[in-house]
Amino acid sequence: MGIASREGLRDWLRAPGSLSRRLARLGQRFEVQVLSQRTQPLRSHERLALGLPRRGCTLVREVLLRVDGVPLVWARSALHKSALAGPWRALKGLGPQPLANLLYADRRVVRSELRPRRLARHGHTRRHLQRQWLAATGSPPSAQMLWSRNSVFRRGGAQLRVMELFAPGLAKYRP
Numbered sequence: 324m325g326i327a328s329r330e331g332l333r334d335w336l337r338a339p340g341s342l343s344r345r346l347a348r349l350g351q352r353f354e355v356q357v358l359s360q361r362t363q364p365l366r367s368h369e370r371l372a373l374g375l376p377r378r379g380c381t382l383v384r385e386v387l388l389r390v391d392g393v394p395l396v397w398a399r400s401a402l403h404k405s406a407l408a409g410p411w412r413a414l415k416g417l418g419p420q421p422l423a424n425l426l427y428a429d430r431r432v433v434r435s436e437l438r439p440r441r442l443a444r445h446g447h448t449r450r451h452l453q454r455q456w457l458a459a460t461g462s463p464p465s466a467q468m469l470w471s472r473n474s475v476f477r478r479g480g481a482q483l484r485v486m487e488l489f490a491p492g493l494a495k496y497r498p
């Protein structure tokens with residue numbers, strides 16, 4: 324889909340503020356389906372974004388955001404496990420509440436700029452998404468699901484990196 328999907332998703336890739344709130348306006352029912360929230364190795368670009376040393380455990384939360392049952396966004400949030408004892412402790416009990424609840428109402432949270440990124444068609448993240456998406460929905464994600472955006476939220480010196488990957492179908496909606 325290439326340029327076409329980037330153009331179609333451009334407004335979503337750049338939309339400021341809460342993605343959850345924008346999605347919730349698209350239908351009757353907005354849901355966060357938690358696919359995984361556990362310690363796992365970070366990818367090199369995540370380490371880089373969080374300024375983490377090679378060692379040290381990290382917590383990764385992966386979710387599907389659904390509107391009226393339709394999965395529209397896959398999101399992966401990562402932070403150093405030590406932050407769970409500190410500024411990001413509320414993440415531990417978050418469950419199916421949107422991460423946004425911890426971010427936008429808290430003036431101590433500062434967000435970096437949004438960085439759009441096209442996934443490699445056969446890269447590690449894309450393969451991981453395919454496995455999770457298939458297990459969560461019963462069918463594979465669109466082969467065109469390649470456009471994502473990244474940002475880092477900082478609170479009390481602890482960073483939380485969020486990657487959001489958009490389903491091409493989102494392009495028919497305005498954010």
Ligand SMILES: C=C(O[C@@H]1C=C(C(=O)O)C=C[C@H]1O)C(=O)O
Pocket residue numbers: 340341342343344355384385386388396398399400420421422423426485487
């Ligand atoms: C950061 C936000 O939270 C959304 C919800 C997430 C979650 O619950 O894990 C992860 C990424 C976001 O798409 C947002 O709504 O802007």
